[in-house]
Amino acid sequence: MSSTSHLRSLNINNINPHVKEAKYAVRGELAVRSEEYRAKLAKGNAGLPFEKIISANIGNPQQLDQKPITFFRQVLSLLEYPPLLEHEDVLLNQLGYKSDVLERARWLLKTIGSVGAYSASPGAVGIKDSVARFIEERDGHPSDPKDIYLSAGASSGVNTLLHVICSSPNTGVLVPIPQYPLYTASLAVLDAKCVPYYLDESKGWGTDLEAIKTAYKKAVAEGTDVRAIVIINPGNPTGASLAEEDVKAVIEFAAQEKLVVMADEVYQTNVFIGKFHSFKGVLRNLQKEDPEKYKYVELASLHSVSKGMVGECGHRGGYFELVGFDPEVVEQIYKFVSISLCAPVIGQCLVELMVNPPKEGQPSYPLYKQEWDGIFSGLKKRATALYEAFQEMEGVECQVPQGSMYLFPTINLPAKAVEAAKKEGRSPDEFYAFRLLDATGVCVVPGAGFGQKENTLHFRTTFLAPGTEWVGRITKFHKDFMEEFR
Amino acid sequence: MSSTSHLRSLNINNINPHVKEAKYAVRGELAVRSEEYRAKLAKGNAGLPFEKIISANIGNPQQLDQKPITFFRQVLSLLEYPPLLEHEDVLLNQLGYKSDVLERARWLLKTIGSVGAYSASPGAVGIKDSVARFIEERDGHPSDPKDIYLSAGASSGVNTLLHVICSSPNTGVLVPIPQYPLYTASLAVLDAKCVPYYLDESKGWGTDLEAIKTAYKKAVAEGTDVRAIVIINPGNPTGASLAEEDVKAVIEFAAQEKLVVMADEVYQTNVFIGKFHSFKGVLRNLQKEDPEKYKYVELASLHSVSKGMVGECGHRGGYFELVGFDPEVVEQIYKFVSISLCAPVIGQCLVELMVNPPKEGQPSYPLYKQEWDGIFSGLKKRATALYEAFQEMEGVECQVPQGSMYLFPTINLPAKAVEAAKKEGRSPDEFYAFRLLDATGVCVVPGAGFGQKENTLHFRTTFLAPGTEWVGRITKFHKDFMEEFR
Numbered sequence A, B: 001m002s003s004t005s006h007l008r009s010l011n012i013n014n015i016n017p018h019v020k021e022a023k024y025a026v027r028g029e030l031a032v033r034s035e036e037y038r039a040k041l042a043k044g045n046a047g048l049p050f051e052k053i054i055s056a057n058i059g060n061p062q063q064l065d066q067k068p069i070t071f072f073r074q075v076l077s078l079l080e081y082p083p084l085l086e087h088e089d090v091l092l093n094q095l096g097y098k099s100d101v102l103e104r105a106r107w108l109l110k111t112i113g114s115v116g117a118y119s120a121s122p123g124a125v126g127i128k129d130s131v132a133r134f135i136e137e138r139d140g141h142p143s144d145p146k147d148i149y150l151s152a153g154a155s156s157g158v159n160t161l162l163h164v165i166c167s168s169p170n171t172g173v174l175v176p177i178p179q180y181p182l183y184t185a186s187l188a189v190l191d192a193k194c195v196p197y198y199l200d201e202s203k204g205w206g207t208d209l210e211a212i213k214t215a216y217k218k219a220v221a222e223g224t225d226v227r228a229i230v231i232i233n234p235g236n237p238t239g240a241s242l243a244e245e246d247v248k249a250v251i252e253f254a255a256q257e258k259l260v261v262m263a264d265e266v267y268q269t270n271v272f273i274g275k276f277h278s279f280k281g282v283l284r285n286l287q288k289e290d291p292e293k294y295k296y297v298e299l300a301s302l303h304s305v306s307k308g309m310v311g312e313c314g315h316r317g318g319y320f321e322l323v324g325f326d327p328e329v330v331e332q333i334y335k336f337v338s339i340s341l342c343a344p345v346i347g348q349c350l351v352e353l354m355v356n357p358p359k360e361g362q363p364s365y366p367l368y369k370q371e372w373d374g375i376f377s378g379l380k381k382r383a384t385a386l387y388e389a390f391q392e393m394e395g396v397e398c399q400v401p402q403g404s405m406y407l408f409p410t411i412n413l414p415a416k417a418v419e420a421a422k423k424e425g426r427s428p429d430e431f432y433a434f435r436l437l438d439a440t441g442v443c444v445v446p447g448a449g450f451g452q453k454e455n456t457l458h459f460r461t462t463f464l465a466p467g468t469e470w471v472g473r474i475t476k477f478h479k480d481f482m483e484e485f486r
């Protein structure tokens, strides 16, 4: 206890213990050190053995190479300053805005009023309409705007859903391991139980129904009230993209055991191999085949403007769609979101633009398509380059990149490195990641931050950073590291 | 229990009971009915006895009359679409942007990179610098950017702080009654105790130190671990603006009892009588006078872009400043905010513009000043008109408007009205508010939504709606209502 703790109301020993328990490594000590290095470099400090920090720890596309989509940002500029619309001639003939940009801005302004006004708590009605139409087209099944809730990024949607689901320390939620730590952190804060189920690294990090069942049964046997299952597809940190059969299997299991399915689909456009299968679409197909069995499946699927070719993290836009929820429960969700008033309205508008982009034949389409394709192929190229580099690194095993923005290789470290880590009071993967940062300026996240099977070690890196020079830096570091601790 | 509740995972009886307990009337049943009326009117339904809905229930300036400040929005338009900055000539000579708009946008872009990138979790460093300088100038005392946390509106700041403060069902937080229901709702969700202290209606809704002490002592005697006191100044729903002596008294009490002071100062520019006294400024003065006594006072003060002449609710920008907190507690606050990644970056930029507006002599200053003064005097004028109308209404007593955006008159209703309300299963103030909405289209919030002393009735109305015609509608309704139930 610090010596002044009795002088204040709050100290580390009396604040909310559940906040204390929560872990969120993506922005933890390593990230903080990388920012310190960045500040040093900005001041011209030459004492460091690198010239640039590569933030491969966060899926933050526009912090790195990714440029915003022109159509999106042009519309947003008009929403922020609508008097520009009185200068149609200047916009069209001098500033390169196309007519569909102006039309969209006018329509959005009609729908929302001002981006400076609170919207309805679940989001602006017109925008929810667009989201529903997008889902309909994506899945080939109807979607009702009343079931759409616009949120401040998917993070806030997850927060809402878990708040309603978790009713006591005995509530359990099945969470994939490795996972994006938002889930374990939120469950910790809510004082509920994370029921981990392991993804199958040997099968490209796919879901393993047996593993899910085992985890579920064990938890139930221990008296846990398991209520929901989280699926991240495409996966973070794993980069996996689920086959339709895997999605089906999860839904069937959820129907059997009456579990809410939370489908985190923020990477739905980041798919390099095969195609994306939405939980909503697959559920509706199953419901057609066997209405009785699947009638009451509760599904919440989440999406975001932060990822994919949109990459607009800073705008904090997202939505979730509710399917099959009890209307009385939905009422409580409505009330809960109303307490924080509404999601950022500019972020809501960006959701609209994401789900309703320029279509073929419209003036903004050619540039939109070119930008979209350019980002997509750039990501794929870098994913492949990184994957190939990992293939050549001693003791490193990496699954083929299928989707999302990450690779999550296994690292087999020498016993001496494990010992050296112990001496520093760090886990070996943490130790490795700190060494990597200190030597190269490349910031990754140790596997421990996402969870990993006992006696395995990993790290997660994004493949967003421009160029491939930094990949070479990792390769060289790794070689030296292995030499040092052999 | 609904007949299907056994078929699903979640039903009203098994979800989080603390979410269920939370009440948030500002966006409750009345607001929902007013939106239904609005939709009917939009479809040309002539069955209603009014032509327009007046949303006097929410402090949402831009939904009503208030226009955004030009300088702010011009800068934001450039941040959304930076290529506009390559057309300096067009911006300056054809679109009416001033040179300081371009400068500010360039500076912000340098500071944040892209508004589409996540910032550091507590906010972009350069923006926190501006906030600290603003506080310094406002208070005449230093402020450290490290103590500033940018948030998604003040709502999210309150959520963060209460999450850290509340550690068990036994934690108590002193909350003024009447209050903005964010506080009671958040405490309910966190399963902590609201310790109500009544504001003194007879003294313009000022704080009454005796009432605070009594509430505190009672709670402590009951075994509650009272840790913090919330002050809303200027007040919502009360419209009060505290004198310096009142602020001092609260701080002295907090120092004595070791309570965290949560100063909700989102209405700090909405002051019509006297001037605003920030808790931070007054605390620093007290610390100069008596360093020993005030050394460890923990203060969190909150501000927002939503209110005042800025009125940019939809942008979800805000900040809180921490003073005197234990560094280990601060670390937990940092971690907690990192779980939701960061506040909306465009909202962060708007915070920067709010705290660092055009200064005298700068090109955008004249228009800025004109807009600011226009909004301020418009609000004051309407507050006065409304106040005067209440003065003339039978059984209505209203305090002189001092600040914020609301009036909160007492309504003395006839016994017959109270009985009629009972028959409908409503409290009399709710009954009155529904009748008012049905008859006039004016939506207010019954006093019950904020808390009120037993056997008193109130309603809260904003004075944001344009014109004063709607005030006349209230007057007429009230007369008829009193006649009907006399």
Ligand SMILES: Cc1ncc(COP(=O)(O)O)c(C=O)c1O
Binding pocket: A059, A152, A153, A154, A155, A156, A180, A182, A232, A236, A264, A266, A303, A304, A305, A306, A313, A316, A317, A318, B341
């Ligand atoms: C799987 C997953 N879900 C949700 C999020 C939250 O993103 P946001 O809140 O920006 O939408 C992220 C962010 O990295 C993520 O990786």
Ligand SMILES: Cc1ncc(COP(=O)(O)O)c(C=O)c1O
Binding pocket: A341, B059, B152, B153, B154, B155, B156, B180, B182, B232, B236, B264, B266, B303, B304, B305, B306, B313, B316, B317, B318
């Ligand atoms: C007293 C008070 N605090 C906080 C808020 C939250 O505002 P925001 O989250 O938009 O900053 C409000 C909104 O009405 C308020 O009245």
